[in-house]
Amino acid sequence: MSLASGPFSVDPLSKGGARPVKVSGAISFNDVLFAxxxxxDALVLGRPLERSGGGGQRRGFSLEIKAGETVALVGASGAIKSTGMQLLLRFYEPTKGVVALDGRDDSKLNVHWLRSQxxxxxxxxxxFSTSIFENIARGKEGPTLEEVQATARAANVHEFIEGLTDKYETNVGSKSCLLSGGQKQRIAIAGAIIKDPAIMLLDEATSALDSERQAQVQAALDRLRMLSKRTTLIIAHRLSTVRNADSIAVPQDGCICERGSHAKLISGSSSVYTMLHDQATACDGTGAATAE
Ligand SMILES: Nc1ncnc2c1ncn2[C@@H]1O[C@H](COP(=O)(O)OP(=O)(O)OP(=O)(O)O)[C@@H](O)[C@H]1O
Ligand SMILES: [Mg+2]
Structure with missing residues (x-):
């Protein structure tokens, strides 16, 4: 049996599907298999049970995130962290099992509406190859320059933009505007912040920043989390960015193998999380949480 879902099974322009009026932001992956x-034939989410005598059966990937909770995904490279987010955004459909928002199967939701949340x-x-203003503003309908600037300040990118000759009108596609990875990330973060979504997914959003800038962006993200209790799923290689999460989930071999607070996970001497932490600390002392 092929384990893959159809490559283009999700139509982003579909008019079908429910558009609930109220969103709390609870997320769940229920026994999901995905290739x-x-x-x-390569199962990415879920794992075969053969080793424990499962007779060809598979254990699906399951993860519950309560509304308003901040959960960090920490795991080795290739441990399905980004894939989990892509399923949530419905860039792919699970082969089996359900990804749900507020308990509703998200394949029954309008895909454009889902992504707008x-x-x-x-x-x-x-x-996009347009102005910095447009790149930040596209997260919201018709924001003012003041709103865009306030958001850029929150993402610690306002000063950088003000230092450019054309400021917010600078075209990021032009050859004269070569942005570093960190500058692009901060503009993208500002675009996500202005949307004020129920759910925030940050996939190593601060990894391309130097440690000083990373700390500033992290502080801005933490502040925003305090102001608005939105559900946040964050993937970060640096432990310093995940320590404050409500809980940490550690994916390995297609499933979540450990879940708990930093303090709880670090106290278990045989945990994968402890191993990643020790390796990273031994390597460079920064607490980068991914073993690569
Ligand atoms: N588009 C794709 N097509 C086929 N296989 C893929 C694709 N993207 C990822 N994979 C595979 O799926 C598995 C999980 O990848 P994923 O990108 O989710 O890992 P990750 O935990 O985000 O890793 P990293 O920390 O390096 O970003 C890997 O084995 C990877 O090779
Ligand atoms: Mg990834």
Whole structure:
């Protein structure tokens, strides 16, 4: 049996599907199996139970995130952290099992509506070839320059923008405007913040920043979390950015193998999290949480 879902099974322009009026932001992955369409036989989410005598059965990926909770995904490279977010955004459909928002199967929701509830900053942020203003403003309908500037301040990118000749009108696609990865990320973060979504997904959103800038962006994100209790799923390689999460989930071999607070996980001497922490600390002392 092929484990993959259809490559283009999600139509982003579909008019169908429910658009609930109220969103709390609870997320759940219920017994999800998933393989990428290009590698239909390689199970990415879920794992075979053969080793424990499962007779070809599979254990699905399950994860519960309460509304307003901040959960950090910490795991080795390739441990399905980004894939989990892509399923949540419905870039792919699970082969089996359900991803749900507020208890509703998200395949029954309108896909455009679903994505409008989620702020997403990816590992390699993509900016549109237009002005910085437009890139930040597209998260909201018709924001004023003052709103865009306030958001840029919160993402610690306002000063940088003000230092450019054309300021907020600078075209990020022009050859004269070469942005570093960190500058792009902060603009993308500002775009996610102005949306004020029920759910925020941050995939290593601060990894391309130097430690000083990272601390500033992290402080801004923490502040925003305090102001608005939104559900946040964060993937970060640095432990310093995940210590304050309500809980940490550690994916391994297609499933979550550990879950708990930093203090709880670090006290278990045999935990994967402790191993990642020790390796990272031994490598460079920064507490980068991913073993690569
Ligand atoms: N588009 C794709 N097509 C096929 N396989 C993929 C694709 N994207 C990821 N994978 C595979 O899925 C698995 C999980 O990848 P994923 O990107 O979710 O890992 P990750 O935990 O985010 O890793 P990293 O910390 O390096 O970003 C890996 O084995 C990867 O090779
Ligand atoms: Mg990733």
């Amino acid at each position: 990428y369409p290009t590698r239909p 989620i702020g997403y900053v990816g590992q390699e942020p993509v900016l």
